[in-house]
Amino acid sequence: MSIAENLSFYKEEVGPEVTLVAVSKTKPNEDILAAYAAGQRIFGENKAQEMTTKYEALPKDIEWHMIGHLQRNKVKYIAPYVSLIHSVDSLRLLKEINKEAQKNNRTIPCLLQVYIAKEESKFGLDETEVVELLDNHLLELPNIKIVGLMGMATNTDNEATIKNEFISLNVFFNRLKQTHFSNDQGFQVLSMGMSGDYSLAISCGSNMVRIGSAIFGSRNYIN
Numbered sequence: 001m002s003i004a005e006n007l008s009f010y011k012e013e014v015g016p017e018v019t020l021v022a023v024s025k026t027k028p029n030e031d032i033l034a035a036y037a038a039g040q041r042i043f044g045e046n047k048a049q050e051m052t053t054k055y056e057a058l059p060k061d062i063e064w065h066m067i068g069h070l071q072r073n074k075v076k077y078i079a080p081y082v083s084l085i086h087s088v089d090s091l092r093l094l095k096e097i098n099k100e101a102q103k104n105n106r107t108i109p110c111l112l113q114v115y116i117a118k119e120e121s122k123f124g125l126d127e128t129e130v131v132e133l134l135d136n137h138l139l140e141l142p143n144i145k146i147v148g149l150m151g152m153a154t155n156t157d158n159e160a161t162i163k164n165e166f167i168s169l170n171v172f173f174n175r176l177k178q179t180h181f182s183n184d185q186g187f188q189v190l191s192m193g194m195s196g197d198y199s200l201a202i203s204c205g206s207n208m209v210r211i212g213s214a215i216f217g218s219r220n221y222i223n
């Protein structure tokens with residue numbers, strides 16, 4: 001199957017209500033252009049420099065999403081153009097994004113990454129930290145717009161575990177809508193689900209999925 005065929009298959013699979021982020025990390029520009037030619041405009045990358053090199057080389061109507069752990073000293077490279085940062089996992093990072101957004105005269109949409117997996121290696125805030133951040137720090141971050149949450153499930157074959165994690169994030173997302181965003185229709189993105197678990201994620205309330213290997217083929221190294 002070609003990239004274009006895979007893309008149209010997964011677009012159909014996720015349906016019109018769910019935003020498909022094509023995760024192009026490690027993949028060459030020609031693969032991205034093949035997806036672009038098939039109509040895809042939203043691409044996800046997990047490294048600031050790789051994303052910036054691709055941004056500079058590729059069509060300017062592409063929306064670039066940062067999905068990977070972001071170091072504070074890399075924010076400046078992506079702040080001029082990034083359209084959504086999924087992976088905000090600390091207040092310090094959020095303050096840095098705010099500062100660089102200010103320099104670029106823009107507001108940067110962000111998702112708070114919530115830790116839902118039973119694995120030490122996954123980044124993210126816990127629910128208490130999210131609430132604390134929303135309660136006490138939003139006013140000092142005028143150039144940030146929190147538009148939703150992102151989560152990654154445990155890397156396991158146990159579907160019940162994954163499902164429980166997705167459901168708990170959806171419950172938390174809907175709670176925050178009522179407690180912190182009842183006057184803000186902009187808090188609306190729930191980013192969860194990848195190649196292996198996107199349909200389970202959608203059945204648990206996801207409205208943004210990040211699909212890489214199923215579209216572009218497997219990656220040559222762990223990333």
Ligand SMILES: *Cc1c(COP(=O)(O)O)cnc(C)c1O
Binds near residue numbers: 023067194195213223
């Ligand atoms: C790589 C990556 C994906 C895509 O993973 P696939 O299994 O290739 O679909 C999704 N989300 C994040 C945060 C990633 O780093």
